[in-house]
Amino acid sequence: MASEKVQTLTDTNFEQSVIKAAQPVVVDFWAEWCGPCRRLAPTIDELATDYDGRVVIGKLNVDENPATQSRFSIMGIPTVLIFKGGEIVEQIVGLADKTALKKLIDKHV
């Protein structure tokens, strides 16, 4: 279902794929049981296509990756964090539309 351009992030690959990434990384924290997260999914897929090659777009399942969830004190989903140079530069909690997300991403490309 998800676009293959969306990277699956985990507790194991987070350091390498996000913190040490050369490009900005958008991380969507989600879970299967979260309705709004499912609604955000198509937007994330579209962003992965729109920013292909320029920004890494990834998803992290909070159920399966509790270490990363607690590392960033994620207590509400969907949460989207944007990382640049290993630092959090943007944080959006709750549903956001594509226009709003693009505006935030564009600040860091």
Add this chain to the structure above:
Amino acid sequence: MTRSVIIIGSGPAGLTAALYSARANLRPLLIEGLEAGGQLMLTTLVENWPGHRDGIMGPDLMAEMRAQAERFGAEMIQGNVEAVDLTGPPFTVRTATASYESRAVIIATGASARLLGLPSERALIGHGVSTCATCDGFFFRGKPIAVIGGGDSAMEEANFLTKFASHVTVVHRRDTLRASKIMQDKAFANPKISFEWNSEVEDVRDAGRGAVTSLELRNSVTGARKSLDVEGVFVAIGHTPNTGLFKGQLEMDANGYLKTHSGSRTNIPGVFACGDVQDHIYRQAITAAGSGCMAAIDAERYLDGIPQEADEEERGASERGTSVPRH
């Protein structure tokens, strides 16, 4: 291309309007909006939707309604309406990527959860402050939490959250609940729920640490202050109507709800409103659906050129003799 009718919103009101207008061969275009499916997408078991004696899950009910409207030819698009121009007809409705025209518009944009309005509350959203128990309850396993509010949604959230939390304290600014009797009874019978009555939230701590540690409460009767240690706060103090798009174009009451008259009509002929965006009294799935049906029928008659007066005459007979509290 000018369409017959555009419906904005995809909760029970919007989807019922879509169902009825599709069956009237109006080929409606429905624009879902950001919170597609509406408030029921954030609930669990809906036990008061007639016809489902054992209840139905909110998201399942919405999926059914959507499929039913699509079956009769309603066209659905994902997307959020960013602007409307109601100086027509034709009326114009714009999303981020496209612009649509129609001879009639049905507004079913609903209402969204309201926050207390404290800076500390806003700072801690996603870090212990939430408006969605079904989304975020999971993160509070074994932790003490508070639910703010005294209505049905507050009681539903409190009961639901006892599945995860070690204890749930309901903080309410009055000494009685506004929730329906059955929801109150459930909460009172739940050993994991206790109540703080006559209590106003003055602050959510601790924004500096980026986590919820306590609520600072003030008793509105005695003036006494106390601190309640919790690690999560669920705010369920009601809703605000999603009417920002229509400011300066449609008549609203002091709280921003759209004003309707003679059924679902707004102050602009050809523009109709249904569901929670125009209803601060009943706010039920079934009343929203009912008013969605009314809006579709009103729109159909408007498009057929039936004057409103004829409509009202017909309706007058059935309305007379009933008294419906309005405020």
